[in-house]
Amino acid sequence: MPRAKLRTPELRDRVLRAAMTMLAEEGVTAFTARKVAQGAGTSVPAVYELFGDKAGLVREIFFEGFRRLRRRLEEDAPTDDPRADLVRVVQVFRAFVLENPVLAEVMFARPFAEFDPGAEDLRSAAAVRGFFVGGVERCVAAGRMSGDPTDAAHVLLALAQGMAAQETAGWLGTSQASADRRWDLAIRAVIDGFAPGSADPSG
Known part of the structure; x- marks a missing residue:
């Protein structure tokens, strides 16, 4: 046998x-x-x-990264302050990347020649992106932000990715206080830039 x-x-x-x-x-x-x-x-x-093959193993790591990030984002229940909740989404994303820098690289960059995520693979990120979109939608509904929620969410997520990459590489300052201050500046600049009455961010 x-x-x-x-x-x-x-x-x-x-x-x-x-x-x-x-x-x-x-x-x-x-x-x-x-x-x-x-x-x-x-x-x-x-x-x-x-x-x-190796690409298949890396692909599963890619998926697992998004599953873990989604679980982290699901830990906090919404409050009656949509702006604070949106800031918290960004902060959770920041913490996840700082705790898992190599995993984040697999999720948001292309470090392995064997694995280049296609459209189907990238759909695994949709749930995470949905937290950003949903957060912006709540801010728009509450009159705290204006414009297209999907556009604003993409901008905010791109900001979070870039800031997290800079912090991981040690480029946001020599102290925790300076890194925190620059994150706060960046988040406020984007969210308040979409506030009603501000210059139209869509041009």
């Missing part, structure tokens, strides 16, 4: 956990299927059977 294959959901989860740990500890350049297999106590063929 042929030997039974042990490619179980439990093994898949173990390989993914090992991959996430290795990526966080050793970075993109040291990431190999062989090291992941060793960390998970399995073989490279088993990793490939579970995920297809």
Whole structure:
């Protein structure tokens, strides 16, 4: 009889956990299927059977990153202050990137030549983007912001990505106070720039 294959959901989860740990500890350049297999106590063929190839494994890390970020964003219930809630969304995003810089690189950049996210892959980010859009929509409904919510949300998310990347690289100042101050300045500039009565941000 042929030997039974042990490619179980439990093994898949173990390989993914090992991959996430290795990526966080050793970075993109040291990431190999062989090291992941060793960390998970399995073989490279088993990793490939579970995920297809290295690109498939990176793709699953990409998806897992967005699942984790979404769970973080879901932890806070909305309050009666939509502007404060929108600022909190940005702050949660900031904290996630600072705690998971290499994972964030996989999610928002293209560090692996083997994996270039396509349109279908990028849909996994829609739920996270939805928190920004939903937050802006609440601000518009409350008269705190104006303009197209989707446009404003894209601008705010791009700002958060850029600021987080700068902070991760050490470019936002030499102290926590200076980094916090610059985040506050940037967030207020964007949100208040969409306030009713301000210059039309859409041009």
